[in-house]
Amino acid sequence: MKRLLAAVGIILVLGVAVAAGSYLYWQNRLEAPLTLDEPVLYQVPAGAGFNQVVAQLESQGIIDDAWAFQLLARVHPERVPRLRVGEYQLTPGMSGLEMIALLGSNNVVTYALTLPEGRTFNQLRELLNSAPKLGHQTADMSDEEIMALLDREGTFPEGWFFPDTYRYHLGMDDVDILRQALARMERILEEVWESRAEDLTVESPYEALIMASLIERETGAPEERREIAGVFKRRMEQGMRLQTDPTVIYGMGERYEGRITYADLREATPYNTYVINGMPPTPIAMPGRASLEAAVNPLPGDTLYFVSRGDGTHQFSRTLREHNNAVNRYIRNR
Numbered sequence: 235m236k237r238l239l240a241a242v243g244i245i246l247v248l249g250v251a252v253a254a255g256s257y258l259y260w261q262n263r264l265e266a267p268l269t270l271d272e273p274v275l276y277q278v279p280a281g282a283g284f285n286q287v288v289a290q291l292e293s294q295g296i297i298d299d300a301w302a303f304q305l306l307a308r309v310h311p312e313r314v315p316r317l318r319v320g321e322y323q324l325t326p327g328m329s330g331l332e333m334i335a336l337l338g339s340n341n342v343v344t345y346a347l348t349l350p351e352g353r354t355f356n357q358l359r360e361l362l363n364s365a366p367k368l369g370h371q372t373a374d375m376s377d378e379e380i381m382a383l384l385d386r387e388g389t390f391p392e393g394w395f396f397p398d399t400y401r402y403h404l405g406m407d408d409v410d411i412l413r414q415a416l417a418r419m420e421r422i423l424e425e426v427w428e429s430r431a432e433d434l435t436v437e438s439p440y441e442a443l444i445m446a447s448l449i450e451r452e453t454g455a456p457e458e459r460r461e462i463a464g465v466f467k468r469r470m471e472q473g474m475r476l477q478t479d480p481t482v483i484y485g486m487g488e489r490y491e492g493r494i495t496y497a498d499l500r501e502a503t504p505y506n507t508y509v510i511n512g513m514p515p516t517p518i519a520m521p522g523r524a525s526l527e528a529a530v531n532p533l534p535g536d537t538l539y540f541v542s543r544g545d546g547t548h549q550f551s552r553t554l555r556e557h558n559n560a561v562n563r564y565i566r567n568r
Contacts, residue, residue, distance in 0.1 A: 263302035268333060269295060270326040277404065278337055280319045287317060287337070297330055318342065319405045321367075342403040347411060351397040351522035352450045354484070358395060358520065362408040369407025383409060384416055393447050393517025394419055422523055430530035435470040436513075444513050446521035446529040451480035455547050459528035465540055465550065467532040474538065476507040484518040541565060 274296065278287060285304050292300035307314045315338025322336050323343055347365050349358055355377065363373050372380050381389050395415035402411060427439045436442045449462050466476055482498055483490050485505030499506070505514040521529075539557035540548040543564050551557040 263299040264306060264331050265329045266298070268324060268326065268328050268330065269298060270324060270328075272326065274324045275321055275343060276324050276337075277321045278317050278319050280405070282317070284314055284317060291333075296324060297333075303330065303334065315339070321404045344401045344403045346399050346401055348399045349395065349397045349415060349520065351525070352454075352519045353397065354519055355391045355393075355395070362411060365402075365408070367404050368402055368411070369405075371407045371409050372412070373408075380412070384412060386416070390516045393443050393520060395520055396422060397520045397522050419520075423526060426523070426526045426530055429527070431532070434530060434532075435467050436529065441513065442526065442529045443521065444515075444517050446525040447517035447519045448476070448478055448480065448513070449528050450521040450525040451484075451519050452478060453546075453548060456524060458548060459525055460531060460533035461535065461537065461550060462540065462548070463528040463532035464535050465537055468536070468538055470512060472538075473511075475509075475511060476513065478507050481505045481507040481514050481518055484514070 276291070276294075276296065279290075282290075284307050285300075288297065288300040288303040291297045297303070303314075315335060317337050318339070320342035322341070324333060324336070328336075345365070345367055347361065347368070349361060353361075359372070362368065363370055372383070375383070377391050378387075381387060381391055386394070395412065396418035398415070398418065400411050400414055423439050423443055427442060430442070434442075436445050445463065445466065448466065449459050452462050453459060466478075469476055479494060482494055482501075482503075482505070485501070485503030486494075486498060499508045502509050504510065505518065507514065536552050537550040539551040539554065539560075541551075541557065541560045541564055543549055549560040549564060551560055
């Protein structure tokens with residue numbers, strides 16, 4: 235009897251030892267570093283379960299023991315995060331448990347998409363359509379369908395999207411970027427309108443958006459924006475036409491091939507400010523904040539004309555004679 239009890243005791247001790255050893259081995263497998271020599275981009279597929287993901291990681295040689303993680307999901311499901319669709323940067327030295335935590339976090343790989351100031355809505359759509367890893371929900375939609383999707387049915391899209399750099403990750407699409415850019419423009423336009431000068435010729439936030447787009451297309455020199463706004467303001471006050479080339483170009487659409495002819499300046503389009511009085515009916519591009527601020531705070535002065543110097547800046551003039559001299563100097567001679 236004593237021998238039997240002793241044998242049972244030995245078996246129990248051995249069983250405990252084996253169990254403890256197995257447990258330690260299991261934990262060791264979970265905490266073992268990934269089998270990587272360099273960083274790897276791993277994508278959690280949409281709809282994939284935890285067991286499917288760890289099996290895929292094993293098949294790709296990133297981990298050695300998928301069973302250890304599958305056992306973890308059965309024994310301690312509370313330690314297994316809900317995996318998120320996206321791309322993740324896996325690095326050498328990272329443990330298996332650290333990797334699993336990462337795949338359930340917000341630390342997805344992101345990409346940057348820059349919407350430059352002064353671009354048109356058509357150019358914005360081209361940028362969205364060419365952005366890598368971004369879903370293209372709007373690629374085959376009309377402008378009107380896009381604005382309806384953004385809950386702005388009947389709104390002309392030009393000018394309503396704030397130019398900036400936006401970050402996105404796998405699983406996002408172009409509508410996400412458009413919603414962000416639209417919300418930012420509406421918010422910033424409201425802020426800028428609240429700080430407007432008292433004696434403006436523009437009478438609403440939308441007119442300020444139109445004016446800002448003209449300023450944006452006329453100059454890239456920050457120090458000139460308010461002065462150009464001042465020229466436009468004084469011309470409107472005196473009943474003069476704005477006569478700004480970017481509006482002619484916008485009205486020409488796809489016909490524009492890099493130069494404006496005399497016939498183009500005389501063509502009656504809704505956007506040709508050599509023909510129409512006041513501003514065009516809509517913005518002609520995406521203005522940045524600096525142009526928006528200039529539109530509502532024009533620089534006081536007496537200049538009524540400006541011409542490009544050919545270096546990105548302009549020569550401003552008070553009289554037509556001064557302006558014609560500047561045109562001869564900077565345009566005709568060139």
